[in-house]
Amino acid sequence: MADALTISGLDCYYGEVQVLRGLDLSLCEGEVLCLLGRNGAGKTTTLKAIMGLMRARAGSIRLGDTELTRLPAHEVPKAGIAYVPQGRRLFAEMTVAENIEIGLNARNKGGSVRERVLDLFPRLRERLKQRSGTLSGGEQQMLAMARALCLEPKVLLLDEPTEGLMPSMITKIRETVAGLSAMGVSTILVEQRVDAVLPVANRVAFIENGRNRETVSVEALRADPSAVNRYVGVG
Amino acid sequence: MAFGPHLLLATLEGLVSAAVLSLTALGLSLVFGVMRIVNVAHGEFFMLGAVLAWAIASTLGGHPALGFFAALVLSPLIVGAIAWASERLVLSRLNYDPEATIVATIGLLYIIQQLALTFYGPEARPVAPPFSYRLSLPWFGYSAYKLSVVAAAIVLLLSVWLVLTRTKIGLVMRATQYDRETAQAFAIPVERVYAGVFALGAMLAAIAAVLIVPISQAHYLMGQDPLLLSFIVVIIGGLGSLRGTLVAALLIGLSDGIVSMFFSPTLAKMIATLLVAMVLVFRPQGLFGATQR
Numbered sequence: 001m002a003d004a005l006t007i008s009g010l011d012c013y014y015g016e017v018q019v020l021r022g023l024d025l026s027l028c029e030g031e032v033l034c035l036l037g038r039n040g041a042g043k044t045t046t047l048k049a050i051m052g053l054m055r056a057r058a059g060s061i062r063l064g065d066t067e068l069t070r071l072p073a074h075e076v077p078k079a080g081i082a083y084v085p086q087g088r089r090l091f092a093e094m095t096v097a098e099n100i101e102i103g104l105n106a107r108n109k110g111g112s113v114r115e116r117v118l119d120l121f122p123r124l125r126e127r128l129k130q131r132s133g134t135l136s137g138g139e140q141q142m143l144a145m146a147r148a149l150c151l152e153p154k155v156l157l158l159d160e161p162t163e164g165l166m167p168s169m170i171t172k173i174r175e176t177v178a179g180l181s182a183m184g185v186s187t188i189l190v191e192q193r194v195d196a197v198l199p200v201a202n203r204v205a206f207i208e209n210g211r212n213r214e215t216v217s218v219e220a221l222r223a224d225p226s227a228v229n230r231y232v233g234v235g
Numbered sequence: 236m237a238f239g240p241h242l243l244l245a246t247l248e249g250l251v252s253a254a255v256l257s258l259t260a261l262g263l264s265l266v267f268g269v270m271r272i273v274n275v276a277h278g279e280f281f282m283l284g285a286v287l288a289w290a291i292a293s294t295l296g297g298h299p300a301l302g303f304f305a306a307l308v309l310s311p312l313i314v315g316a317i318a319w320a321s322e323r324l325v326l327s328r329l330n331y332d333p334e335a336t337i338v339a340t341i342g343l344l345y346i347i348q349q350l351a352l353t354f355y356g357p358e359a360r361p362v363a364p365p366f367s368y369r370l371s372l373p374w375f376g377y378s379a380y381k382l383s384v385v386a387a388a389i390v391l392l393l394s395v396w397l398v399l400t401r402t403k404i405g406l407v408m409r410a411t412q413y414d415r416e417t418a419q420a421f422a423i424p425v426e427r428v429y430a431g432v433f434a435l436g437a438m439l440a441a442i443a444a445v446l447i448v449p450i451s452q453a454h455y456l457m458g459q460d461p462l463l464l465s466f467i468v469v470i471i472g473g474l475g476s477l478r479g480t481l482v483a484a485l486l487i488g489l490s491d492g493i494v495s496m497f498f499s500p501t502l503a504k505m506i507a508t509l510l511v512a513m514v515l516v517f518r519p520q521g522l523f524g525a526t527q528r
Binding site for chain 2: 077078085098101103105
């Protein structure tokens with residue numbers, strides 16, 4: 001299958017500390033690719049580098065024919081990439097409706113997209129006028145997803161979307177990701193726990209010390225889970 | 236004069252200073268709120284507004300109203316352009332580092348002040364008010380122009396509030412204020428927003444200055460008091476809070492007017508400073524400021 005997003009030889013630094021060391025990664029069209037790894041392995045940094053929020057010192061990130069590392073950060077979402085950051089990062093003092101409007105404005109989407117996104121998360125429709133900071137954790141996560149889906153992205157980046165949520169909400173998020181994948185959206189999913197990943201991912205990339213050590217299919221991982229112990233440790 | 240009319244006069248004077256102060260402080264508060272920059276040169280944009288108003292009005296000549304309204308439009312635009320250029324050329328190159336921008340805006344303060352001294356000179360010069368009608372109250376006459384300054388400030392404050400809460404531009408500004416990084420992830424050109432906000436803040440100060448210059452004259456050192464009072468207002472009201480800025484400007488402006496008239500201007504400044512100290516001790520985020528994330 002064709003690649004939706006290709007990363008090759010990516011180097012990223014926090015100040016003088018190198019976080020990504022020649023990271024390679026390819027995301028196929030319509031797949032859910034999961035990044036697994038310990039804390040500080042470089043998973044979140046990879047997502048930020050794709051969004052242009054971290055500058056790459058070397059390497060390339062290509063979305064189709066577009067070289068993303070050359071774009072300023074605010075042009076990256078316009079190319080069709082949406083980001084659900086870790087900890088949701090909602091505009092907490094704004095209402096649900098305003099958060100969604102910011103998502104819609106990013107790629108000038110209109111009312112029909114808004115309706116579709118709200119149909120996906122009916123609970124948000126009831127709370128449009130509420131300040132988003134006062135939503136429950138699960139509802140906040142839904143809003144963060146809804147805001148990102150307002151871009152009608154080709155590629156969706158999810159950073160620990162199930163962190164701290166109750167099981168019913170985790171199921172809802174998982175179903176949404178699977179549904180998007182069926183619609184042809186490619187997703188990169190960052191997770192800490194392998195059991196949160198297996199039901200939804202197609203492939204798993206193990207990130208360690210800023211490198212992609214190994215990318216394996218979920219079937220292969222089910223058959224031989226030893227890689228999980230090797231890269232994620234006691235899990 | 237009896238006490239009642241005297242108090243009325245002091246209140247009117249206080250309202251005028253509150254009106255001008257709230258516009259100036261709002262500019263400072265917007266810049267700090269959105270960009271996290273302490274703009275020490277804010278008072279100089281105020282001064283520049285007044286000096287340019289004199290330059291425009293005296294160049295045009297003719298009826299005072301013509302010169303004044305031309306100044307009211309042109310002077311803020313020129314000041315906004317200067318602020319926009321200094322943001323692009325200086326502040327953005329410092330990556331908006333909090334300490335570096337303080338030093339840079341101090342530098343900007345001296346540059347603007349000395350340029351004004353060089354080209355405008357040390358004199359204080361008035362701009363004629365657009366109309367000189369006096370309202371005759373039973374106890375004293377009062378300049379209708381001063382009341383129109385209050386009205387103009389109210390209209391401007393309302394429009395800023397409407398822009399911030401009801402328009403796309405306002406939404407973009409608030410998103411940038413809350414979370415710069417996430418705003419970028421939603422295609423908001425943060426750099427352009429910063430340049431625009433910095434220009435807008437300076438323009439608000441310039442408008443305030445054009446409004447006040449028929450009352451108090453243009454002078455190259457006139458930016459110092461508004462800067463100090465704006466900081467006081469912004470600290471009391473809570474940084475980045477529009478409502479807080481407004482309430483604090485009313486509080487400081489009115490108390491300044493009333494205390495100055497009945498006692499002395501020095502006492503008025505002392506009370507304002509004491510208020511700041513109290514607020515910083517008991518409510519560091521300001522009266523209306525939200526606690527920082």
